[in-house]
Amino acid sequence: MSYPLCYTNHMMKMKEKLFRVKIALWRKAQPTRSTQIRAFDLAHAKQISGRLFGTLGVTVEEVVS
Secondary structure, rough: OOOOOOOOHHHHHHOOOEEEEEEEEEEEEEEEEEEEEEEEEHHHHHHHHHHHHHHOEEEEEOOOO
């Protein structure tokens, strides 16, 4: 038995963007590491990065293309 998916019109119009996440490593040779994540907005990107990398020493910024 399959269940119908319920999406609102707002959710279907949202576009994902790339965000750069900088992670503090507390090393002298290489103090930070950066990676990219895909999210809907800055708040969503912070939520994802907090879940994946923790909240200590993490900054999130949008990648402008």
